[in-house]
Amino acid sequence: xxxxxxxxxxxxLLQLLFSELISINGVQPNILLLFIIFSSxxxxxxxxxxxxxxxxxxxxxxxxxxxxxxxxxxxxxxVVGFFASKVSNNFVYRxxxxxxxxxxxxxxFIFSFFKYEFYVFSNLKFILGAxxxxxxxxxxxxxxxxxLSLKNEILNAQN
Amino acid sequence: MLNSFKxxxxxKDNLTLAICILLSFLLISQSNKEFFNNFRLKSLDFFSFLYxxxxxxxxxxxxxxxxxxxxxxxxxxxxxxxxxxNQDSENARLRDFVQLKEKVSIDFIGADxxxxxxxxxxxxxxxxxxxxxxxxxxxxxxxxxxxxxxVISVSDNASEVQLISDVNFRMSxxxxxxxxxxxxxxxxxxxxxxxxxxxxxxxxxxxxxxxSNLSPFFPEDLPVGQVIGIYDSxxxxxxxxxxxxxxxxTRINQVFIGLKNK
Numbered sequence: 001x002x003x004x005x006x007x008x009x010x011x012x013l014l015q016l017l018f019s020e021l022i023s024i025n026g027v028q029p030n031i032l033l034l035f036i037i038f039s040s041x042x043x044x045x046x047x048x049x050x051x052x053x054x055x056x057x058x059x060x061x062x063x064x065x066x067x068x069x070x071x072x073x074x075x076x077x078x079v080v081g082f083f084a085s086k087v088s089n090n091f092v093y094r095x096x097x098x099x100x101x102x103x104x105x106x107x108x109f110i111f112s113f114f115k116y117e118f119y120v121f122s123n124l125k126f127i128l129g130a131x132x133x134x135x136x137x138x139x140x141x142x143x144x145x146x147x148l149s150l151k152n153e154i155l156n157a158q159n
Numbered sequence: 160m161l162n163s164f165k166x167x168x169x170x171k172d173n174l175t176l177a178i179c180i181l182l183s184f185l186l187i188s189q190s191n192k193e194f195f196n197n198f199r200l201k202s203l204d205f206f207s208f209l210y211x212x213x214x215x216x217x218x219x220x221x222x223x224x225x226x227x228x229x230x231x232x233x234x235x236x237x238x239x240x241x242x243x244x245n246q247d248s249e250n251a252r253l254r255d256f257v258q259l260k261e262k263v264s265i266d267f268i269g270a271d272x273x274x275x276x277x278x279x280x281x282x283x284x285x286x287x288x289x290x291x292x293x294x295x296x297x298x299x300x301x302x303x304x305x306x307x308x309x310v311i312s313v314s315d316n317a318s319e320v321q322l323i324s325d326v327n328f329r330m331s332x333x334x335x336x337x338x339x340x341x342x343x344x345x346x347x348x349x350x351x352x353x354x355x356x357x358x359x360x361x362x363x364x365x366x367x368x369x370x371s372n373l374s375p376f377f378p379e380d381l382p383v384g385q386v387i388g389i390y391d392s393x394x395x396x397x398x399x400x401x402x403x404x405x406x407x408x409t410r411i412n413q414v415f416i417g418l419k420n421k
Contacts, residue, residue: 071186
């Protein structure tokens with residue numbers, strides 16, 4: 001529990017840092033999404049992960065400005081939290097990078113799809129925005145995974 | 160009863176996900192309601208102290224460069240101002256002569272950008288001026304170079320600004336010198352399109368684009384951008400103009416809110 005709070009605080013600070021200072025042409029990584037993915041991978045209880053995702057999405061949108069539509073983060077985080085918690089310990093051990101990257105891409109595409117209000121049907125520009133955001137998020141995720149030894153932390157938490 | 164309990168136990172995870180998805184959709188569908196907007200803005204207002212240190216660093220790091228640019232702009236504008244003062248007095252005399260209605264002038268207040276939003280692609284931003292400062296919904300928002308958007312919701316100390324780069328943003332504009340009218344929409348980066356331009360109208364590359372008096376929210380003659388391309392529409396009944404905005408939407412830190420809409 002203590003670790004989750006510690007990483008949540010780190011995520012909030014990093015999210016602030018990236019959204020206010022290190023955005024590239026307006027594109028920023030979604031650090032809170034990474035937090036939900038990594039914490040859900042370590043929690044085998046899908047109900048808890050889904051609720052955690054929903055709550056963090058809800059509270060996150062009250063703390064961080066996320067555009068005009070409210071509720072997208074709750075939707076994205078609860079879906080990603082649910083699926084990430086379904087991945088078993090063994091799979092996380094063998095294909096850790098593969099899973100968190102897949103869930104990051106899934107989350108960002110759900111997020112972008114709703115953020116652009118189904119603009120996808122008339123114009124595919126949203127895909128480009130989502131790809132940039134996914135690339136930046138994965139890049140930052142790689143650094144965080146290596147820097148904070150997240151794989152070992154998650155496997156320890158699972159055991 | 161027992162079966163219901165068993166069902167709930169077996170499908171607890173899926174049911175939780177379904178409820179969370181339903182609640183999220185409910186929130187998304189209610190996003191535009193005034194109550195939700197006010198609640199969200201009040202909460203963002205309350206937590207705005209979190210952004211302050213980051214905004215301060217951001218402002219400091221660009222301060223010297225910005226000063227240099229502002230000094231150059233100031234010199235250029237001073238020269239232009241002297242010229243315009245002469246033309247203005249002449250214009251006022253002529254308008255009085257033909258008894259035209261006096262043009263309305265607008266006051267602007269400066270505002271810092273509180274947040275560009277997390278995971279946003281710059282379709283809206285949060286600024287640190289609200290109803291206490293006299294800001295109201297639909298007031299125009301400019302950078303030092305031109306229009307960048309309009310206010311879409313207001314709390315006591317903060318306002319949400321819809322940027323030109325929002326895919327739903329539309330604005331009535333005119334192209335000088337012939338005052339050809341059209342409707343502006345964003346394309347990508349700092350580029351926009353003006354559509355519904357009469358095919359017979361005379362428009363040239365580098366013509367200046369200003370807000371039109373047909374716009375329901377924007378006062379006329381506010382600078383928007385410059386024409387960089389002219390094309391025929393697919394049905395050949397009108398022209399489409401490619402516009403480069405005067406403002407760089409990715410580099411705005413301060414904005415100016417016009418304290419009056421049309």
